[in-house]
Amino acid sequence: MDPETRDPGTYHSPSRILGSIIYRNSIRFGPRQIRVESAMLRAYNSGTRAAPYESLVVADIGDVNVNVYDLKDTCKRIREAYRKILATGCIPLTMGGDHTIAYPILQAVAEKHGPVGLVHVDAHADTSDVVLGEKIGHGTPFRRCVEEGLLDCQRVVQIGLRGSGYSADSYEWSREQGFRVVPVEECWFKSLTPLMSEVRAQMGSGPVYLSFDIDALDPGFAPGTGTPEIAGLTPIQGVEIIRGCRGLNLVGCDLVEVSPPYDPTGNTALTGANLLFEMLCVLPKMKYY
Numbered sequence: 556m557d558p559e560t561r562d563p564g565t566y567h568s569p570s571r572i573l574g575s576i577i578y579r580n581s582i583r584f585g586p587r588q589i590r591v592e593s594a595m596l597r598a599y600n601s602g603t604r605a606a607p608y609e610s611l612v613v614a615d616i617g618d619v620n621v622n623v624y625d626l627k628d629t630c631k632r633i634r635e636a637y638r639k640i641l642a643t644g645c646i647p648l649t650m651g652g653d654h655t656i657a658y659p660i661l662q663a664v665a666e667k668h669g670p671v672g673l674v675h676v677d678a679h680a681d682t683s684d685v686v687l688g689e690k691i692g693h694g695t696p697f698r699r700c701v702e703e704g705l706l707d708c709q710r711v712v713q714i715g716l717r718g719s720g721y722s723a724d725s726y727e728w729s730r731e732q733g734f735r736v737v738p739v740e741e742c743w744f745k746s747l748t749p750l751m752s753e754v755r756a757q758m759g760s761g762p763v764y765l766s767f768d769i770d771a772l773d774p775g776f777a778p779g780t781g782t783p784e785i786a787g788l789t790p791i792q793g794v795e796i797i798r799g800c801r802g803l804n805l806v807g808c809d810l811v812e813v814s815p816p817y818d819p820t821g822n823t824a825l826t827g828a829n830l831l832f833e834m835l836c837v838l839p840k841m842k843y844y
């Protein structure tokens with residue numbers, strides 16, 4: 556970053572550098588790589604006996620044409636694209652892209668459904684007010700969503716949060732809004748199936764959006780991401796969370812922050828593709844054999 560343009564008030568410690576979008580990039584190549592790795596996916600879910608392609612009309616409708624020179628215009632383009640998608644009655648499963656995209660998607664989702672519940676799986680709360688002086692970014696989407704009344708805050712859960720922060724209690728703001736915060740320490744060494752039965756009770760029958768940041772998983776499993784944090788969730792726990800969303804009134808899901816250049820094995824994108832398949836397999840009207 557050009558020292559001339561940096562804001563000294565928001566850029567004074569190594570952790571601020573590490574937490575910002577200037578650390579790692581190439582998240583824009585995530586969807587392309589997830590599509591490549593999704594060639595491995597078959598039609599049925601052997602674990603749950605779900606038959607998504609017998610249950611729903613499923614299509615890859617391609618990318619939203621974003622403006623890489625202008626994040627605000629990008630958000631506008633995403634919001635308008637999702638308005639049209641949602642107007643068809645489609646339940647969008649989105650591949651990211653960085654977590655910024657959850658904000659304009661949720662704007663369109665809330666316009667249709669009203670304030671929604673949120674199952675947010677992530678290493679980070681993504682509730683910063685500003686990052687490097689900017690209101691729009693991948694560290695701020697859920698703060699913006701709350702400000703605009705897009706979330707039903709009593710029906711928000713954040714799972715897997717961890718890592719160094721900007722203050723001793725990084726999740727205080729979340730709790731003040733009424734979110735349930737499940738730091739990763741509460742997830743270590745255990746099945747998350749019991750947690751998810753509590754989450755289903757919290758979400759009730761209202762509309763729910765599922766936002767899954769691949770960095771929720773341990774970087775040993777998913778190193779190809781922008782802001783890795785050690786001691787994360789296992790892929791098994793990720794699957795338990797998604798399967799635990801079965802029965803919820805899901806109105807949209809995303810899988811974000813896959814950065815292919817940081818994982819030359821392709822395994823992060825493969826994991827992302829499988830998690831998206833698991834999401835598909837818990838959508839309303841799913842047929843299970």
Ligand SMILES: [Mn+2]
Nearest residue numbers: 654677681768
């Ligand atoms: Mn995130």
